[in-house]
Amino acid sequence: MNKPEIDVIIIGAGPAGLSAAVELKKQGIARVVVLERETQAGGIPRHCGHPPFGFREFSRVYTGPQYARKLVETALQAGVEIRTSTTVVQALPNARLQLSSETGVEEISAKRIIYASGVRETPRSARLISGTRPLGVINTGALQSHVYLKQRRPFKHPAIIGTELVSFSAIQTCRHAGIQPVVMLEATDKPVARWPASLFARFSKVPLYLNTKLIRIEGDKQVEGIVVEDINGVQRTINCDGVLLTGKFTPESTLGRCGHLVIDQNTGGPQVNQFGRCSDPTYFAAGNLLRPVETAGWSWKEGHQVANCVVHDLNGKLPDSLESNAENQIQLLSKSANIKFFMPQLISLPHTKVGMKHIQLRFKHRATGILKVLDGSSVLYAKRLKVYPERRVLISIGEAIADCHSNRLELVFEEL
Numbered sequence: 478m479n480k481p482e483i484d485v486i487i488i489g490a491g492p493a494g495l496s497a498a499v500e501l502k503k504q505g506i507a508r509v510v511v512l513e514r515e516t517q518a519g520g521i522p523r524h525c526g527h528p529p530f531g532f533r534e535f536s537r538v539y540t541g542p543q544y545a546r547k548l549v550e551t552a553l554q555a556g557v558e559i560r561t562s563t564t565v566v567q568a569l570p571n572a573r574l575q576l577s578s579e580t581g582v583e584e585i586s587a588k589r590i591i592y593a594s595g596v597r598e599t600p601r602s603a604r605l606i607s608g609t610r611p612l613g614v615i616n617t618g619a620l621q622s623h624v625y626l627k628q629r630r631p632f633k634h635p636a637i638i639g640t641e642l643v644s645f646s647a648i649q650t651c652r653h654a655g656i657q658p659v660v661m662l663e664a665t666d667k668p669v670a671r672w673p674a675s676l677f678a679r680f681s682k683v684p685l686y687l688n689t690k691l692i693r694i695e696g697d698k699q700v701e702g703i704v705v706e707d708i709n710g711v712q713r714t715i716n717c718d719g720v721l722l723t724g725k726f727t728p729e730s731t732l733g734r735c736g737h738l739v740i741d742q743n744t745g746g747p748q749v750n751q752f753g754r755c756s757d758p759t760y761f762a763a764g765n766l767l768r769p770v771e772t773a774g775w776s777w778k779e780g781h782q783v784a785n786c787v788v789h790d791l792n793g794k795l796p797d798s799l800e801s802n803a804e805n806q807i808q809l810l811s812k813s814a815n816i817k818f819f820m821p822q823l824i825s826l827p828h829t830k831v832g833m834k835h836i837q838l839r840f841k842h843r844a845t846g847i848l849k850v851l852d853g854s855s856v857l858y859a860k861r862l863k864v865y866p867e868r869r870v871l872i873s874i875g876e877a878i879a880d881c882h883s884n885r886l887e888l889v890f891e892e893l
């Protein structure tokens with residue numbers, strides 16, 4: 478007997494995709510298929526060999542791999558079909574996908590697609606780092622994969638570039654593999670990750686150099702050193718056998734960029750409304766693809782939330798619909814230099830209890846100021862805030878649009 482038509486296809490078997498899949502099944506959606514390009518499902522946590530994962534979802538603390546296994550197990554028990562070693566190579570209009578797997582290239586379709594392909598760190602090429610091109614320059618994801626999945630040690634004494642949370646978790650990965658980093662560099666005057674993350678560098682005997690930037694990488698076959706420059710323009714060489722480029726996350730949105738979906742230039746992910754709906758209304762997006770970067774638990778929650786929107790949509794109960802037009806939606810805009818991005822970028826009306834409750838914002842640099850939502854010259858929302866790079870700021874959508882009379886709202890941050 479032929480299998481029934483697929484109701485929802487999910488691109489990516491990370492926390493967001495698997496959580497969405499389980500929620501869809503729980504809400505009675507018959508056929509849910511998750512496509513994953515890796516040989517195993519579970520997403521990034523598969524190679525984060527450290528805790529804490531899973532407290533929000535399972536009320537227990539797991540390591541990344543344990544958490545990934547639990548996600549997969551839960552999805553399979555719920556009746557989700559997971560196809561691994563299957564890469565979506567093209568996203569086509571009206572919920573059609575082109576796939577590549579060991580059986581060749583095929584096209585499949587569903588009633589809706591949930592796009593949940595996560596984030597990646599910015600590689601060397603996109604950071605425009607000068608110098609030679611020796612072996613030993615990698616991102617944290619590659620380090621974790623070497624250490625936890627392949628039991629390999631790509632270097633012994635690397636320099637770590639960056640001070641985001643993932644940079645400190647990279648120290649943990651290094652310790653696990655007997656790797657001793659020689660230095661951690663931060664171009665600004667403060668670590669990006671919240672205190673006490675930076676204490677971890679000190680406990681691990683990794684010197685943290687603030688106001689210091691990487692100028693060039695040196696080495697022939699393997700990295701032999703890096704040249705760094707401090708705030709006074711003084712350069713020096715630090716000997717090391719590897720360079721770990723951490724953070725600077727960017728959504729894995731290639732399918733959208735190369736296809737027909739509108740990409741928001743600030744988040745780097747697809748443009749969405751509060752239901753996670755993309756510019757092609759048969760596509761929804763969830764998890765870290767929406768913006769760089771949140772934790773696994775947050776992404777899991779977004780998967781769950783977007784699945785709920787998809788169920789409402791399939792039942793014809795989402796206020797937004799396939800035929801929605803510019804008149805029943807509000808476009809959010811911002812010209813403030815310090816606002817790095819905001820998400821969602823569109824709010825469909827009427828705003829109900831379904832979907833995202835907040836506009837998420839990120840800022841470029843540390844500052845104190847007043848965050849406002851403006852409808853022309855009317856101030857709909859104002860709050861004094863101290864903002865930091867890479868830290869989430871939330872505005873309630875309900876509050877922001879309560880007295881809105883137009884189709885465009887501006888987000889403004891006035892520095893004090």
Ligand SMILES: Cc1cc2nc3c(=O)[nH]c(=O)nc-3n(C[C@H](O)[C@H](O)[C@H](O)COP(=O)(O)OP(=O)(O)OC[C@H]3O[C@@H](n4cnc5c(N)ncnc54)[C@H](O)[C@@H]3O)c2cc1C
Pocket residue numbers: 488489490491492493494512513514515519520521522525563564565566593594595596597598617618619643646729732763764765766770771772773774776777
């Ligand atoms: C190096 C690194 C370390 C991190 N460390 C932590 C941490 O310690 N703790 C934490 O909470 N968060 C961490 N994160 C954040 C991480 O993104 C989240 O934990 C979580 O994995 C996000 O879930 P997701 O489902 O949105 O994306 P992901 O977990 O990234 O899952 C997306 C999945 O989509 C698949 N995929 C992508 N494109 C395609 C395609 N075209 N076809 C088929 N499949 C595709 C990918 O292979 C992947 O499995 C880290 C992120 C990175 C990059």
